Amino acid sequence: MHTWKNMIKHIKSNGGQVFIRARNYGNTLILLRCLGFDYRSFSPISSRYFKPLDMVKHLVYCIKIKSKFKPSVVFGFGIDAAIIAKICNVFSLIFTDSEPVGIQNTITRWLSSIILTPSCYRINLGKKQLKVPSYKELAYLHPNLFYPDSSVLKEIGVNEGEKYIILRCNAFDAVHDINRNGLTLVDKYGLLKELEPLTKIFISSETSLSDPLKQYELPTIVNRIHHILFFATLLITDTGTMATEAALLGTPTLLYLSNYYNFGNFNELEYKYSLVHCFNDPSLLSLKAIELIKLRNPNLDYLVNRNNLLQEKVNMNHILIKLLNEYGYLNNS
Numbered sequence: 001m002h003t004w005k006n007m008i009k010h011i012k013s014n015g016g017q018v019f020i021r022a023r024n025y026g027n028t029l030i031l032l033r034c035l036g037f038d039y040r041s042f043s044p045i046s047s048r049y050f051k052p053l054d055m056v057k058h059l060v061y062c063i064k065i066k067s068k069f070k071p072s073v074v075f076g077f078g079i080d081a082a083i084i085a086k087i088c089n090v091f092s093l094i095f096t097d098s099e100p101v102g103i104q105n106t107i108t109r110w111l112s113s114i115i116l117t118p119s120c121y122r123i124n125l126g127k128k129q130l131k132v133p134s135y136k137e138l139a140y141l142h143p144n145l146f147y148p149d150s151s152v153l154k155e156i157g158v159n160e161g162e163k164y165i166i167l168r169c170n171a172f173d174a175v176h177d178i179n180r181n182g183l184t185l186v187d188k189y190g191l192l193k194e195l196e197p198l199t200k201i202f203i204s205s206e207t208s209l210s211d212p213l214k215q216y217e218l219p220t221i222v223n224r225i226h227h228i229l230f231f232a233t234l235l236i237t238d239t240g241t242m243a244t245e246a247a248l249l250g251t252p253t254l255l256y257l258s259n260y261y262n263f264g265n266f267n268e269l270e271y272k273y274s275l276v277h278c279f280n281d282p283s284l285l286s287l288k289a290i291e292l293i294k295l296r297n298p299n300l301d302y303l304v305n306r307n308n309l310l311q312e313k314v315n316m317n318h319i320l321i322k323l324l325n326e327y328g329y330l331n332n333s
Contacts (some may be wrong), residue, residue: 182238250306
């Protein structure tokens with residue numbers, strides 16, 4: 001939801017109407033309520049192996065809303081938004097940055113008007129693909145949009161200047177998570193054993209934490225997480241979106257991802273900008289975490305690297321607004 005919130009505000013401020021179809025997943029609905037947006041939600045199939053069956057639910061729903069809400073353009077992520085646009089027979093701007101979901105990308109390519117991908121995207125999706133010098137996360141974390149608030153430190157019980165680590169754990173129930181596994185419980189306990197003597201650790205998890213880990217649970221509301229990431233000394237995670245978010249905030253990031261080499265954005269963030277370090281071996285990840293946390297101020301170099309990135313990347317909203325203007329779907333820029 002973060003990705004589209006500024007576009008929604010822009011369209012509304014220019015007299016447009018926006019109908020939000022929201023997946024009841026994670027913190028999406030909480031964020032929508034925090035933002036004050038009206039929406040219609042749906043509950044996805046929980047098993048990642050049966051996620052494609054969600055398409056049937058979309059087909060039924062789209063047929064129902066086609067006569068009630070007549071959109072002129074649809075924008076969103078991947079196959080869900082593409083299906084809605086095709087059934088409503090309207091122009092669509094669809095974003096994807098996940099190369100491994102081959103079947104989804106193929107169907108999305110058939111159904112979409114334009115497919116936006118980061119310029120580092122490793123797959124050719126054909127003539128509809130438009131590679132852009134941005135990441136979806138720059139639609140809300142570009143420095144012209146995001147202003148870090150240090151008052152969040154008090155909310156989580158951290159003093160200014162005090163080091164702390166965020167350990168973010170993925171649920172691994174999305175289609176692009178098939179054949180992927182994250183940090184195991186043993187891995188997490190190993191990291192805690194190695195790092196807890198060195199610094200404070202918070203765990204942010206997409207699933208409920210077991211009792212021994214609950215004492216580390218991050219005590220904050222979801223719409224403040226990016227402020228917490230900005231001031232963190234280090235992020236350790238097995239989820240890609242938060243790895244990108246932390247990198248774009250200049251926070252050192254260790255990503256555990258078995259097939260990270262298949263993702264253009266993580267390769268670019270690691271090898272071109274040195275903002276993310278990718279691992280498929282938990283022991284090597286742990287060694288790098290210890291190395292970074294022992295540095296006096298590990299964030300300094302990463303903030304420089306972040307500035308280098310921002311010289312070459314743009315606010316994603318500017319791209320979307322320009323496209324909607326060019327195709328006549330916005331009255332003002």
